[in-house]
Structures are given as C-alpha cells and as structure tokens.
Amino acid sequence: MSSAETATTTARAERRAKRIAKHIGSFAKQHGGSAEGVVEYVGGVATRIVMVGADGAWGDQVAPTYAVGRRAAELAGLTLHDSFEGELGLKVRTGSYEWKRMAGIQLGG
Template identity: 55%
Template sequence: MAETKTDTAAPEGKGTKDERTAAKLAKRIGAFAKEHGGAEAQLAYMGERGTRIVLVGQDGAWGDLVATSNVVAEAAVAKAGVTVHEEFDGEFAARVKTGPYEWSRMAGIQVGGPKNG
C-alpha cells in the first residue's frame, strides 16, 4: 500500500496552518493576560472538537478559547508564556470570580433560572 503524505506547509515564512492558528490563539491569550494583570491556563481535551483553553486572570476574570487540537493548544499557551495547570482545582479554581450572571445561568439549568441556549 502506498503511503499518503499531507503537505500542510504554507508559503515561505508563513508557517503551517497549526502554527498560524497557535499564533492567533497566543495573541488572544496575551491580550487577555494584559487586560487582567496576567493569566494562567488549564487545557481540557474535548475529543474530536479540540481542546479548550481555560484562562484565569490575576483579577479573577475568566474566559476560554477552543483550539483545533491539543498540539495547537499546547503551542499557543507556550507561545503566550502563561503557566499551565494540570487540573482545574484547588487554589487555581478558587481564584475564579463569578457574578450574578454566572450564578443565574448555572441555576437556570436546574432550578428555574434563565434557560441556557
């Protein structure tokens, strides 16, 4: 059987598609970190959908991005220079600040709050 090789190389100086995607994500991670006094991350594999990059700012703000793969997510956080946690628990999770919006959305799933979706 013949081997099939996929060429993901881009034009000279542009990098592969994964490299370009990681660079774009790193730029967004950096912007989040700058806006929130720094940031740390945790990567959550989502199967075929990719990997979620959960960000927690030093001020307690949080957000997330989705990378097309774990390789892209790892490259993005490395390029952005943020600390990556293995798990979303303990002191790291305790730093997340939630407000009335988040609580009402979480409650909406179970106790008659606003519906999600």
C-alpha cells in the same frame, strides 16, 4: 504524507497557535497582566484553553487540536495547570450572570 505536506501542516498549526496566543495575551493584559490556565480535550475535534486572569476573571479559547492549544499557551506565556480543580479553580471570581445562570440550571431553567 510527503515532507512538503508535513511542512505545510506544521506551518498551518503554528499560524493557528500564534493567532490563539494573541487572544490569550490580550485576555491576560485586560485582566491584570497575567493569566493561568488549563488545556483540556473537548472531544475528538477540539481542545479548550480555559484561562483565569490575575483579577479572577475567566475566559476560554478553542483550538483545533491539543498540540495547537498547548503551543498557543506556551507562546502566550500562560502558566499551565494539570487540572482546573483546586488552586486554579479557587482563583475564579464569578459575577451575577454566572450565579443567575447556575441557579437557573439548578431550578430547571
């Protein structure tokens, strides 16, 4: 890959990260002003950024690569954790929709 192609690829990744960071920032603003999260591989083609707002609401964003996901989280000021287990998972507040959905899965629905 030439240096021009590398520069183009890098610029494209930065634009994607900035676009995703805007969504993360908007989520944080709507849910208590701050958010924490984790960046996880979804497979070979994507990365998922799972966020938990200060009010316990959760959401996610998908990035094309792990590097873009990490960069977006950094740009948005998202406090990152190593995993969704433990402290971060305990902060999630679920609503009736999630409980009904989980019950449906357990009951074969």
